[in-house]
Amino acid sequence: MTELGSAPLPPLADDDHxxxxxxxxxxxxxxxxECHFCRMAHVRLGDExxxxxxxxxxxxxxxxxxxxTASAAEAAARQGRFWEMHDSLYADQGRLDDPHLWSRAxxxxxxxxxxxxxxxxxxxxERVRRDFQSGIRAGVATTPTFFVAGHPHPGVPTDDLLSxxxxxxxx
Amino acid sequence: xxxxxxxxxxxxxxxxxEEGEEFTLADARGQTTVLVFFPSAFSPxxxxxxxxxxxxxxxxxxGGARLYGVSTDSSYSQHAFRxxxxxxxxxxxxxxxxGEVARAFGVFFDPAGTATRALVILDPDGVVKxxxxxxxPGVLPGANLIFDGLAA
Numbered sequence: 001m002t003e004l005g006s007a008p009l010p011p012l013a014d015d016d017h018x019x020x021x022x023x024x025x026x027x028x029x030x031x032x033x034e035c036h037f038c039r040m041a042h043v044r045l046g047d048e049x050x051x052x053x054x055x056x057x058x059x060x061x062x063x064x065x066x067x068x069t070a071s072a073a074e075a076a077a078r079q080g081r082f083w084e085m086h087d088s089l090y091a092d093q094g095r096l097d098d099p100h101l102w103s104r105a106x107x108x109x110x111x112x113x114x115x116x117x118x119x120x121x122x123x124x125x126e127r128v129r130r131d132f133q134s135g136i137r138a139g140v141a142t143t144p145t146f147f148v149a150g151h152p153h154p155g156v157p158t159d160d161l162l163s164x165x166x167x168x169x170x171x
Numbered sequence: 172x173x174x175x176x177x178x179x180x181x182x183x184x185x186x187x188x189e190e191g192e193e194f195t196l197a198d199a200r201g202q203t204t205v206l207v208f209f210p211s212a213f214s215p216x217x218x219x220x221x222x223x224x225x226x227x228x229x230x231x232x233x234g235g236a237r238l239y240g241v242s243t244d245s246s247y248s249q250h251a252f253r254x255x256x257x258x259x260x261x262x263x264x265x266x267x268x269x270g271e272v273a274r275a276f277g278v279f280f281d282p283a284g285t286a287t288r289a290l291v292i293l294d295p296d297g298v299v300k301x302x303x304x305x306x307x308p309g310v311l312p313g314a315n316l317i318f319d320g321l322a323a
Contacts, residue, residue, distance in 0.1 A: 006315040061257045062222035136227065141313040142219045
């Protein structure tokens with residue numbers, strides 16, 4: 001596809017959210033938690049042996065709770081529970097209001113008061129903004145967008161894309 | 172036909188605002204104008220595009236840029252479209268005579284009778300500062316291109 005980025009994708013940072021075996025092929029995702037296609041992508045990737053990196057790309061006029069949920073996931077990350085909150089949000093995108101976020105935090109065993117302060121903090125906002133800006137510079141224009149070996153692939157990953165990704169490991 | 176290139180004085184043009192007023196080259200003078208040509212209101216790709224630009228609209232405006240969506244849809248369709256997206260980027264209609272402005276800017280797509288997906292930045296003197304046209308309507312230009320164009 002046509003590549004329209006202005007800057008290369010930032011390499012993995014220490015505070016990037018990564019999961020999957022360290023030797024597995026890397027898939028960097030720009031997504032938001034209110035986006036249905038992002039959820040479909042999450043489900044699609046469930047059984048794949050890939051190393052996933054999640055970066056925030058919230059677009060509020062499309063998804064009014066995108067920033068709030070991104071901040072909630074970052075606040076959970078401050079208590080070591082990013083992926084648990086990630087999975088919880090995608091498990092039910094119909095319940096993303098503040099009371100739902102509090103009950104999710106509680107279910108995950110988080111310190112809810114701390115979660116509440118963190119998710120509204122400038123540090124957390126800045127962390128979400130950093131991902132969004134790196135996505136903009138790399139030419140992300142829709143969610144989800146997956147990067148494989150530095151190249152963007154918008155939309156839910158296709159079988160072809162996934163076989164390309166998993167072949168990276170054997171090559 | 173391809174999109175009008177940098178350094179070319181913009182052709183005189185008349186578009187219609189959502190309120191039915193004329194918007195002409197004279198109105199574009201004195202500001203940096205970003206014309207976002209798009210094929211059709213309510214098509215899925217356009218929707219993503221304007222939601223994305225809305226997310227960085229404050230930043231673009233802080234840099235002095237004024238964005239407008241331009242299509243061959245009627246003002247009523249454009250208004251409903253913008254309203255449904257929840258974005259503040261004003262729409263300009265190239266409905267009658269249909270596509271006349273798109274043609275003048277080299278971004279009319281005859282087989283579909285619509286504008287192509289293109290970006291044109293006019294400097295405050297009405298000269299084309301930068302332009303971009305997608306290979307096909309499905310190519311979605313990220314906001315980075317507008318920032319690059321403004322900095323060009």
